[in-house]
Amino acid sequence: MTRLLLGLTLLIILSGCGRQDPASVTQAAAGFQFPWFGTPASRASYQKEEKGLAHYLAGMVAEFEGETDTAEREYLTARKLQPENTTIATRLGSLYLRNDRLEKALELFQWVEAQAPADIKNSYLLAVLYASMERFDEAVVQYVKVLSADPGNLGALSHLADLYLLQEKLQEGIGIYEKMLESRPDSAVAHFNVGVLYAKAADWPAAIRHLKRAGELDLTNPEVFLALGACHEQAGDLSAAQGAYRQALTLEPANAVLISHMASIAYQLKDLKTAEQWLQKYLSFYPRDPNSYLRLASLWLEQERWREALSLLEGGLALQSAEGNGTDFWVMIGLAHETGAQWAQAQAAYLKGMETDPEALLPVLYAASLHHRQRHFDQAETILREGMKRHPEAPRLLNALGYLYADWGVHLEEAAALIQRALAKEPEEGAYLDSLGWAYFRQGKKEEALALIERAAARVEDSEVFEHLGQVYLSLGRLQAARKAWERALELERKETPLRNKIQSNLRRLKTGKP
Helix, strand or coil: CHHHHHHHHHHHHHCCHHHCCHHHHHHHHHCCCCCCCCCHHHHHHHHHHHHHHHHHHHHHHHHHCCCHHHHHHHHHHHHHHCCCCHHHHHHHHHHHHHCCCHHHHHHHHHHHHHHCCCCHHHHHHHHHHHHHCCCHHHHHHHHHHHHHHCCCCHHHHHHHHHHHHHHCCHHHHHHHHHHHHHHCCCCHHHHHHHHHHHHHCCCHHHHHHHHHHHHHHCCCCHHHHHHHHHHHHHCCCHHHHHHHHHHHHHHCCCCHHHHHHHHHHHHHCCCHHHHHHHHHHHHHHCCCCHHHHHHHHHHHHHCCCHHHHHHHHHHHHHHHHCCCCCHHHHHHHHHHHHHCCCHHHHHHHHHHHHHHCCCCCHHHHHHHHHHHHCCCHHHHHHHHHHHHHHCCCCHHHHHHHHHHHHHHCCCHHHHHHHHHHHHHHCCCCHHHHHHHHHHHHHCCCHHHHHHHHHHHHHHCCCHHHHHHHHHHHHHCCCHHHHHHHHHHHHHHCCCCCHHHHHHHHHHHHHHHCCC
């Protein structure tokens, strides 16, 4: 009977019912007379079945024509005539599912499941319905049921894998996708999705392998290359990440976020010229973005191009003044003047930053630091004390004042207490560990100082930390260790600064035996 029904459906479709009035076609289908081959005693039952099938057929035709209301009426009539027929119930449930009438669909599918638990088609539809209702665990049960009966059902495999991806059940999802790929090794979508799951599981080699294959199979999907680039980054291969991101940009050349990220990648690779090019390109998309002005200026300052940086910052400050307070610009302008050894102009810029935003910490810290390095201890103390009136527990201010006192050789007990308060808030901060170690060293607590400064040197690659470490080693008679520490400090302090001169002097005196 099923074959006869399908044959009749195809006959009606192929005969051109799509070109007729939908109502007339449905009416004709509902009136179709099936041939009778039974006995007279069962004729009444057969006629009821015949009418039910006719209305079912009429519903299919109406559904094909897009007449969903008519299709529903015909299916409901068919169900009244054949209330035990699971095929009719499944078809009506499918109609409800497509029209987002999920509760009605659920009622029918659950009824069919109770009547015919081995009906795999119904299980599949029930799984789709549960997923639509965000009842994911129940959807998984139904897909597993389908796959138990039909292990090669790629549709069920795909949907189940997607559910695992959505639920972040990583290993289950990976297993399903890998099974899918045995049958469909050239599925770009499957390679992409399993690559994402491997990435979530931090299995970077497997993620990269699948994402690469997805990119080979589908050269038009930028998300594949974005994911591949991110995985290469996580694996520590920035050059490969750069290559993947370039492929993504060929597909999305106006992706400004990615362009900005490319600048960061180039900077990490120490390719300052390329980083500059990417930042310039980003600024062509967002010419008023303040952060890009600051990033580009910082890049130029690393190259001693402080005049260019000043010009850029002054232009950016003019834009920023209309949209914000510009404090960060004043700090960067101060740094540009410092790079050019224009100390007075640098201090003026920092003071302007403090005036612009009295609550800001950065201009306070930079102004005090410049005074400190110039050995203007009184001025540095005044600035830090003023800052602490507004931010009495700011760890960077506590550390800055404590280190100032330690370096100055005054208020050493207070210096240690201030730095300890900073460390209580950020106990693994290398700069604070070094400051406290230096305060202890100035108090004559050499072993305590050594333990702290060694911890600091393990956390931060800073020339001043290694210079301090050399001093402590020297005081303990560990001359070889002192030499190694100062050599490392010299490698880190590449510019000609007073600190570099001091390190070189230390090494010369050590070499001549006059430490």
